Amino acid sequence: DTAVSQTPKYLVTQMGNDKSIKCEQNLGHDTMYWYKQDSKKFLKIMFSYNNKELIINETVPNRFSPKSPDKAHLNLHINSLELGDSAVYFCASSLSESGNTIYFGEGSWLTVV
């Protein structure tokens, strides 16, 4: 009964491949996010969706394409993977009003070789 769940937890893939990370939340939230944590542990928002609409896109390369089929799901598809894409990707969700707690998933460790 994990609140924000993402799969896979670990992913090792070769440069140039295309991969997806899936995320689901069962908290009834209307806003979902993807954050990236780099090798220095720095966390930065990539995207946020509110009711399936893109709200925030933080100058992420267009090789990254989020897709939200419904309010409870936000998937991240990455084309033509590069070495620099190796990172931990966190999905998160919240209610939309500012100040509400943002709940994070356990992360997906992506390694590009």
Next chain:
Amino acid sequence: AQSVTQPDIHITVSEGASLELRCNYSYGATPYLFWYVQSPGQGLQLLLKYFSGDTLVQGIKGFEAEFKRSQSSFNLRKPSVHWSDAAEYFCAVGAGFQKLVFGTGTRLLVSP
């Protein structure tokens, strides 16, 4: 632009000793402030948050934080650290429509 500074990259504390992790923020409006903890190989867990009202905020696991507007600070404290508190701690400010801006984190090491 919004920013968060955590000046200590890592801190070592003896088990049973008190702890204070520093956080300074830059934000034009009234901030929403958060502390998250990340254990090795794990996701982010919310420790506590400040929205308004009482400037001393209580959180889980015995943590508390104090919001000081005059110093633009939101330091995290715990009176007695346990070995299980060893983790990475992140301070964050809510920067409009639920966008969190994180600090670079402080790694807490607990010595016996």
